[in-house]
Amino acid sequence: MARFELKLPKMGESVAEATITSWLKEVGDTIELDEAIVEIATDKVDSEVPSEVEGTLIEILYQKDDIVAVGETIAIIETEATGAIAVEAKPTVETSKEVKEVEKSIEKAADIVSAPISKTSESGKFYSPLVRNIAQTEGVSMQELETISGSGKDGRVTKEDILTYIEQKVKSPQIVATPAAVLKTETPKQVEKIVAKVAPVSINGEDEIIEMSRMGKLVAKHMVNSVMTSAHVQSFIEIDVTNIVKWRDKVKDGFFKREGEKLTYTPILMQAVATTIKKYPLINISIDGDHIIKKKNINLGMAAALPDGNLIVPVIKNADQLNLVGMTKAVNDLATRARNNTLKPDDIQGGTYTVTNVGGFGSIMGTPIINQPQVAILALGAIRKVPAVIETPEGDFIGIRQKMFVSHSYDHRVVNGALGGMFISTLKEILEAWDLNQDF
Structure with a gap:
């Protein structure tokens, strides 16, 4: 028996990382040649990563929503062959899914109304790319990040730390500001939450509630932030x-x-x-x-x-x-x-x-x-x-x-x-x- 390392493949010269969006196989499942194993979201498009070997999936190294660098091993497949081989899979691009380039545009637009999140704060604290992305998307300022107690190495703020902070922030009471005050003091994410509180949508028993697709949500944010960015x-x-x-x-x-x-x-x-x-x-x-x-x-x-x-x-x-x-x-x-x-x-x-x-x-x-x-x-x-x-x-x-x-x-x-x-x-x-x- 041999252990094959399935690595996150290269997907373009400007793509350095991807997010795990869904595992299509579970540990113990039999894997066929060229069978899709996991879905990933790159900076540009979503992809399915197929296997170049036959065998059994014995270990998953990253979970859903984890961000993985290109070339990192994401799973181990056991095969009948002998020896250990590292396999770099080739993605099959599914462009009908959401284009994640809009997320970068959203972050750039947010910079207009909130201070940029840098790698290192004035006090010397280091923030990982994942933590900075979450902070920018959720409207958490650098000043707020400084107040979060980190549970990581050397007191670093982890993904769990910032998500816990955001969850507590959402649960805490918010003062509804006037539109003028909102525009001057709030980030786009906070404005969205405040507006939702001020003007709730009326739904009766005959209305149908349809969840927006992930792509629809991203495109909607991209369009709103484009209008906010450009005159x-x-x-x-x-x-x-x-x-x-x-x-x-x-x-x-x-x-x-x-x-x-x-x-x-x-x-x-x-x-x-x-x-x-x-x-x-x-x-x-x-x-x-x-x-x-x-x-x-x-x-x-x-x-x-x-x-x-x-x-x-x-x-x-x-x-x-x-x-x-x-x-x-x-x-x-x-x-x-x-x-x-x-x-x-x-x-x-x-x-x-x-x-x-x-x-x-x-x-x-x-x-x-x-x-x-x-x-x-x-x-x-x-x-x-x-x-x-x-x-x-x-x-x-x-x-x-x-x-x-x-x-x-x-x-x-x-x-x-x-x-x-x-x-x-x-x-x-x-x-x-x-x-x-x-x-x-």
Whole structure:
């Protein structure tokens, strides 16, 4: 018999740890080759970790909600082979589950209204990443952490210590403050609790109570904190895409025959967006405190629908370097793998600007919320036939044109109305100048 060490696998160069969310097997269970053993949540997506060996699960080293570093042994499997072997399993990504990147965004947003939790306090106390994450999420300030008596080595505050403190804090009476006082003195987590006390929801016997999914909760917090973080402003413009519609209808069959890919409007529009960003690089930035980070690469996030109705944002890396064929292949590949739940963690990170197609749901326009830490997001409305005034040398007349609205949401802290408006005005010029006679 041999003991195999199942290690937490690598899941992308920027992923250093994961949280155990659920064990799919118990000690004593028989394990088949490639059978999923445990579910984990990384900084980007959730994964199932399968086994690369057959045997019996004899030991589980980490429990649910524990945070584990990449490369750490998480379980022991006994096999018929001889010798001890350490196995690094390969995760099967299930992107239909919650994207944990939003948790980092939530922590960043909370920093605006509460002091940051550093590794070491002024008194010299050390706080682990897990304790700091719990404190930031639950609205526990550094000053409060200093008052907690630690039961760990050298008096360190452990996970159990801070959870016990939070539980006691919730049970203790709270003074309901006025809205003005709440905004000035409370963290987002505390505000949420106070509002719940002030305005309880009325439920009668015929109402159905549905628990929000974990992803739904995270997305809700991400959206609220994005609004709290960024000063959202929108600009709108209507674009005549008649030439694009005619050109696509003319070449789509030949495109599919030559490239083996369906040509939709998305890659055409994404290519135009990438070209526009090159002209306005100050839209391709993020904010870090009082500093602006100007991104070198143009990585376009593309909101895609998942089978369960949720959305995920895979990223087209270096989008400005792709021609139409390359863009089409990238768009189709990411969309297909999103539907099939086979995206990798690296596929959904590193975005610098996001595009969402609200027209796919029949909307003519929308006001999207910025995907932090980016500073802008573009919403594409539905393409529709409308009557329009057409100017000619012989005079004006009414004709049928294919048009769409584009909505641009941007962070007014760093993007003023001129830049936000010129961006979509230039996008309009690029799309309306589409050459009907060009090849693909």
